[in-house]
Amino acid sequence: MRDQPVAFAQIEAHRRKLLASSDMLEVEDFGAGSAFGQLHRRRVGSIARHAAKAPKFGRLLYRIAEYYRCGQVLELGTSLGISTAYMASAPGVVRVLTLEGAPAVARAAGEGFAALGLQQVEQIVGNFDNTLGEALLRMPAPDLVFVDGNHREEPTLRYFRQCLAAAHEDTILVFDDIHWSAGMESAWAQIKADPEVRCTIDLFFVGIVLLRKAFHEQQHFVIWY
Numbered sequence: 001m002r003d004q005p006v007a008f009a010q011i012e013a014h015r016r017k018l019l020a021s022s023d024m025l026e027v028e029d030f031g032a033g034s035a036f037g038q039l040h041r042r043r044v045g046s047i048a049r050h051a052a053k054a055p056k057f058g059r060l061l062y063r064i065a066e067y068y069r070c071g072q073v074l075e076l077g078t079s080l081g082i083s084t085a086y087m088a089s090a091p092g093v094v095r096v097l098t099l100e101g102a103p104a105v106a107r108a109a110g111e112g113f114a115a116l117g118l119q120q121v122e123q124i125v126g127n128f129d130n131t132l133g134e135a136l137l138r139m140p141a142p143d144l145v146f147v148d149g150n151h152r153e154e155p156t157l158r159y160f161r162q163c164l165a166a167a168h169e170d171t172i173l174v175f176d177d178i179h180w181s182a183g184m185e186s187a188w189a190q191i192k193a194d195p196e197v198r199c200t201i202d203l204f205f206v207g208i209v210l211l212r213k214a215f216h217e218q219q220h221f222v223i224w225y
Contacts, residue, residue, distance in 0.1 A: 005062070005089065007062075007085075007086075007089035008055075008058075008059065008062075008086075010116060011058065011082065011085045011086060011089065011116065012055060014082075014085070014112055014115065014116060015048060015052065015055075015082055018044055018045065018047075018048035018052070018080055018082075018112070019045050019048045019049060020045060021043070021044035021045050021048070022043055022044070022045060023043065023044045023108075024041050024042070024043055024044075025041070025042055025043075025044060025047070025102070025104040025105055025108060026040075026041060026102070026103075026104045027040050027041070027042045027047070027102045027104065027105060028101055028102040028103070028104075044080070044108060047079065047080055047105065048080055048082070051079045051080070052079060052080055052082040052083070053082060053083050053148070053176070056225075057083070057205065057206060058082060058083055058085075058086035059086065060203075060206075060225075061083055061086050061087050061090075061144075061146060061174065062086040062087060062089060062090045063090075064144060064172060064174070064208075065087050065090035065092070065093050065143075065144055066090040066091050066092065068143070068144070068170070068172060069092045069143070070087075070090070070092070070093060070143035070144035070172065071092055071093060071094040071095070071143055072094065072095055072097075072139055072141065072142050072143045072144075073087050073088070073093055073095065073096040073097070073142065073143065073144045073145075073146070074096075074097050074098075074099075074135060074136075074139055074142040074144070074145045074146070074163070075087065075096060075097070075098040075099065075145075075146045075148065076099050076128055076132065076145075076146070076147045076148060076149045076150075076159060077098075077099065077100065077146075077147070077148035077149030077150075077176070078098040078099065078100035078105070078106060078109045078123065079100070079105060079109065079148070080105065080108055080109050080112065081098070081108075081109030081110075081112045081113055081121075083146065083148065084096060084098045084109065084113070084118075084121060085112065085113065085116055085118060085121075087144065087146065088113070088118045088120055088121050089116075089118070093120065094120060095120050095122065095139070096118075096120055096121045096122070097122050097124065097135055097138060097139045097142075098121060098122070098123055098124070099123075099124045099125075099126075099128055099131050099132065099135055099149070100123065100124075100125055101125070101126060101127055101128065101149070102125075103125050106123055106125045109123070110123055122138075128149060128150060128155070128159060129155070129158075132159060132162055132163075133162070136162060136163070136165075136166045139166075140166055141166060141167070141168050141171075142163070142166065142167065142171060143168075143170065143171060143172070144171070144172050144173075144174070145163045145167070145171065145172070145173045145174065146174045146176070147159055147160070147163070147173070147174065147175045147176065148176035148177075151176070151177050151180055151181070151184060152181075152183050152184070152187075153183035153184065153186050153187040154183075156175065156183075156184065156187040157187050157190055157191070160173070160175075160187075160191055160194075164194070164196055164211075167211060168211075169211055169212055169213060170211070170212060171211055172208065172209070172210060173208070173209040173211075174206055174207070174208050174209070175187075175188065175191070175206065175207045175209070176205070176206050177205065177206075178202065178204075178205075178206065178207040179204060179205075188202075188207055191207070191209060192218075192220055196211060197209055197210075197211065197218065198210055198211055198212055198213060198214075198215035198218060198219070199212070199215045199218070199219045199220070199221075200219075200220045200221070201221045201222075201223060202220070202221065202222040202223070203223055203224075203225040204222075204224070204225065205225075
């Protein structure tokens with residue numbers, strides 16, 4: 001059996017601390033196209049329980065970044081930074097630029113990055129509608145893009161098209177919660193049908209998009225993961 005990287009244990013220890021935390025944060029929830037978010041107070045432990053991806057998906061993102069040598073990683077939706085930490089810990093990752101809408105959550109994530117020694121993580125705080133353009137100017141050719149925010153059809157498609165315009169042939173795009181709602185189902189169907197997309201892998205909770213022209217015909221796979 002393949003040995004697990006030390007980072008996995010460190011990140012999961014950090015997750016356990018977050019799950020046990022009763023600290024309260026002001027969470028700003030941006031709707032599709034909203035200029036202003038609604039504020040809600042939530043416990044850190046609750047955010048960690050409901051918003052952070054399960055360990056197997058963190059490990060998957062780590063392995064993708066490691067295997068495909070993704071030096072430049074862009075993430076939409078930091079939350080408390082668990083997925084960010086997995087990607088940033090992968091060998092060969094030079095820089096992770098992560099976007100988060102809620103300032104208090106971003107600060108909590110930043111404290112976690114510091115505790116884990118992840119100096120290669122940079123944060124941009126604000127509504128993705130306003131910050132994604134800036135992020136793509138700062139990282140114009142990302143190798144790996146993880147979209148884990150908003151979870152609505154129109155914004156998801158908009159973010160996809162913005163990232164696609166900046167992508168290179170070997171860029172890998174990963175979308176979270178592709179079957180979360182009818183709107184996300186529709187967004188995933190439209191992403192799959194885009195002529196620039198050459199291959200997709202549906203893992204139910206996440207969808208992986210490949211752009212390599214070596215796939216002469218579009219191929220779509222569904223895998224129970």
